[in-house]
Amino acid sequence: MTSRSTPSSTYRLQLRPEFGFRDAERVVGYLEALGVGAVYLSPVLDATPGSTHGYDVTDPTKARPELGGEEGRLALAGAARAGGMGLVVDIVPNHMSVEVxxxxxxxxxxxxxxxxxxxxxxxxxxxxxxxxxxxxxxxxxxxxxxxxxxxxxxxxxxxxxxxxxxxxxxxxxxxxxxxxxxxxxxxxxxxxxxxxxxxxxxxxVTVERPDVFDDVHREVLRWVADGDVTGLRVDHPDGLADPTAYVQRLREAAPDAWIVIEKILHPGERLPGSWPVDGTTGYDALGEVSGVLLDPAGETVLTQLAERLGVPTDYAAVEEQARRLITDSILVAEVRRIAGLLRDVEVDAAREAVAETMIAFGVYRSYLPEVGDEWSRAIDRATARRPDLSGALAALDEQVRGNPDGELATRIQQTSGMVVAKGTEDTTFYRFTRFAALNEVGGSPDRWGIDVEDFHRLAAARDADAPATMTTLTTHDTKRSEDTRARMAVLAEVADEFAELVTGWHDRCGIDEPSLDLLAWQTLVGAWPISDERLSDYLLKAAKESKLRTTWTEPDEDFEQAVAAWPARVRAELGDEVQAFVDRITPAGWSNSLSAKLLQLAGPGVPDVYQGTELWDFSLVDPDNRRAVDYDLRRELLDRFGEGLVPDLDLSGAAKMLLVHRVLTLRRDRPELFAGYTPLRASGPAAEHAIAFARSADLVAVATRLPIGLERRGGWDTTSLSLPEGRWTDVITGTEVDGGEVAVADVLARYPAALLVKGDAS
Missing domain, CATH: 3.30.1590.10 (Maltooligosyl trehalose synthase, domain 2)
Structure with a gap:
């Protein structure tokens, strides 16, 4: 569906006590000039005192005083409205903070x-x-x-x-x-x-109860009714007792709002057809954009490197072990409560059957009775893995299917998402570190990217089925920012060199835990230059999340001290070598970044720009990605673009910001250009390095993939792309080309990505 309030794009702002409503209000003019369609806010209801993210809501009946309260909220809403922009608010219906x-x-x-x-x-x-x-x-x-x-x-x-x-x-x-x-x-x-x-x-919170739903949402829905809020982003719907009824009730309460949900779709999974929402928050698109820019040739070499360093490479085994850790030691109370609802099954067998089923889920959860395939697959996998539990599993299956609205079915479905999230995202992703650029929310690290044809197929499906869904490359929950991931993707193109370097670096400065060691080297080059403090904070979090040598609750202090000291040690002993290697791969990383951004911004869906990522941003997982953004610098650059600046592709990141500005502005001012999706295929010796599509008869996007390989073969040579006759202008650089058989080298002479408009580009 496409809602009346669907924005042309969004820009995510992370509010916190140091950056509240008034600070966001001062940024609105910049966002309008950048071309943004809607300001997209992190949760704004009252939260735990001092909270830097807002997901720990304490009182859903008022705008958070630490952000500026009702007065500040109204001022921000008014500024967005005056700038012709919508306002999207992140809501948290699943839980409330009881810390204080x-x-x-x-x-x-x-x-x-x-x-x-x-x-x-x-x-x-x-x-x-x-x-x-x-x-x-x-x-x-x-x-x-x-x-x-x-x-x-x-x-x-x-x-x-x-x-x-x-x-x-x-x-x-x-x-x-x-x-x-x-x-x-x-x-x-x-x-x-x-x-x-x-x-x-x-x-x-029990939002499945109508009165609780009303109490939780009354204030936010008042904002929607008053026209202050035009869109809602729903956090963690899979934790709800009945996600289907929830989104239907929310749509009834906000019929014209743009509604997207933080539903993590695994490859091939789709939203239930009965959900009246505009789409997801875009992790599926993230995986597709990142995947199509990844060189398949690097998989074997980097797998061998992992094996040589002692890092496990059997993804299924690592994931099963990690999920079992969650059911057997962390979510024991939840498993016991669910097992107590299973009738006529011995207590221990009931607990094991419940745990085994949740471990076996291929997606976050099932949605019985509407969608039952994943439930069936989980039962079948669990039975194959534990035939000794076949009787208990059969009873579980029968009782859940027999009463899909009952407490047993409800609790096991909403808890499976907890097992998957904690076992996979928050544990496996820090253990299976063969190639960390693949370890992203909604991704599957054992799937080495996708080919160009699959990318086009999935993009066309998004355009046809969910044209108003959000797309993203970076969020507050991604394990690393888009630019960090884009540079890491280069490692697949230089896998032999990287493997040789890491082998030598490991011998001299390795971390005494293989998975963390390999993750550390990839992170070091992906986010370089990075301060010792930021890197040590990240590695300590990664070590605790992996739960291999230390944990949040049972720390190994000696190991943690060694990890904390590692960044300074590496900088002292290997800094020059790391710098030299990063210098060699950085231009290719820039190419990947610009290509990824164009594919996202110009592709189907409503693109989101995470705060600050319009310039290079080599952030890691939260809280690293919630650092302050220099908006004065960005305003200055935007002014210079207005004066005609077309910057070089360099360390400043200004070229990326120019691309973001020009594409967002075009989406806002000429939405009719973004009304379809047709794959285009280059021809010639370097055709595999081009990825192109038309959004309409008058708009074509062209991007570069595998830039190292392109350089090795000597560039584009005679590679060409067929365009309809007429004059075409790259809205990013102003370069003009005539239609017909156009040399890709001419289209991409300035930047590795171009957005061509036929006729008058103004």
Whole structure:
């Protein structure tokens, strides 16, 4: 579908206390001049004090005061409207933060009054338990550290409400409450409320209840009704009890809004047909754009390098092991709760059957009864892997299918996404490091890119089926930015050289954990130059996420100290060699970046530009990708473009920004040009290095792939592209060519990417 408020493009702003509504308002004029169609904001409802991302919402009834509150929100909305832009807001229906109970009035009420609270059913709490288990203590003995201050129970910085009398010792007061403060280790095994993944400070919300839905969305929907908000981005719908009913209810409440959902589609997966949304947040397009620019010839060499360094290369085995770790040690409470719903099956067999099924999912979750194929495949895989559980698995299948709206079916489907996300994205992607540029949300690291024909087929399908879906190359959740990924893609073209270098570097400065070691070398060259602090922070996060030598909860301090010291050690011992290698591959990385950006911006869908990525941005996973953006520099460059500057392709990144500016402006001003998709094929000796398509009879995009290989063969030579007769102008550089059989060398004389408009390019 295509909504009335579908923007021509979006630009993502990460709001935080240091960059609130007023700061965003000051950027609106720049975004309008850049060509942006809608300002796209991270969550703006009240959140945990000091939150830098906003996904830990504490009060959905008000704009976050730390960002500027209602006054600031209205000013920003007015500025966007005056600039002719929409305003898209990220909403979080799945969970709320309970880290600071006093900041969450609903949770505070539940802790105070238990099941009698008017908000008791707003959270997914197991009320069969006598008390709400709150895992915050350092150990069980820490109950002795409790104190009573007024009408609050205090444990260091944590404060909780007291119901009833405050007489007696703090522990006696505690024992009379509707909640029980326990050792935080018990959270994974005994938690009495559903959470977001393994984060016990994020409690799941029951938006499947109509009154809860209304309470959660009332304020945001008021903004939509008032015309302040034109689009909604829905976070993590797979965690909801009934995603189908949710998006249908949301559409009914906001019939004209542009609605996209953060649904991670695995290769070949499609959204359920009954979902009245405009599309996803674009990870599928990210994988396709990155994949078509990847050299298949590098796979064997880089696989051999991984094997030589001791990095596992059996992706299926690594993924299964990682997911099993999640079900058996991290999401134990969730598995037990689901297994308790399975009738007539022995307790241990029920738990194993539930865990095995979720481990076996090929996608994040199934959507019974509408979409049942993936559920069937998961049951079949689990049965083949564990024939000893065939009886329990058959009973699970029968009971889930027999009542697809029941609690058993609901909970196992919404929890499978947790197992996949934690097991694959947050564990496997840091263990299977053969080629980290493939380790992206929605991707499958064992699939080495896609060919040009597949790229065209998928792009044409997007244009036909979801022309208003979002597309992206970088988000707040990507493991690395688009430019980092684009440079890393060059490694596949110079695989032999890189493998030889890494082998020698490893012998001199290797990290004593193979997966992290290989990831570190790829990250070093992909994000170079990078400060020691940024790189050490990233590597420590990667080490903890992999859960091989250290974890968030059980750190190996000696190993972590060695990892933290690695960047400075490498810089001192190998810095010149790394610099020399990066210097050689950087121009090819720039080529990949410009080509990827053109394929995304000019291709089907609504393209998003993540903050700051209009210039080179070699960021890594969050929080590295939430650093401040220099908008003064970007305004200055934009002014110079208006004066006629066509910059060189160099370290400044100005060429990328020019491309972004010109393509976004064209999409906004001449949307009729972007109304179809037709693959175009070059002919001649270097045809495989060109990727081109027409969006209409008057608009053609041309990009370069495998730039190292193109250079090795001596350039484009006589390679040509057939264009309709007439005068064509590259809107990026202003270069003009006549139609007919056009030399690709002429089209791409200035930049490795061009967007050709027939006739008057103005």
């Amino acid at each position: 109970p006093l900041a969450n009035p609903w949770w505070w009420s539940v802790l105070l009054d238990g099941a009698e609270s008017p908000f008791a059913h707003h959270f997914d709490i197991d009320w069969s338990r006598e008390r709400i288990l709150v895992p915050v203590l350092g150990s069980a003995e820490d109950v002795a550290a409790l104190a009573v201050e007024g009408d609050e129970l205090v444990y260091y910085d944590h404060r909780f409400p007291i119901s009833g009398s405050t007489e007696g010792t703090p522990q006696e007061v505690h024992d009379r409450q509707h909640y029980e403060l326990v050792d935080w280790h018990r959270g994974n095994t005994e938690l009495s409320y559903r959470r977001f993944f393994d984060v016990t400070t994020l409690a799941a």
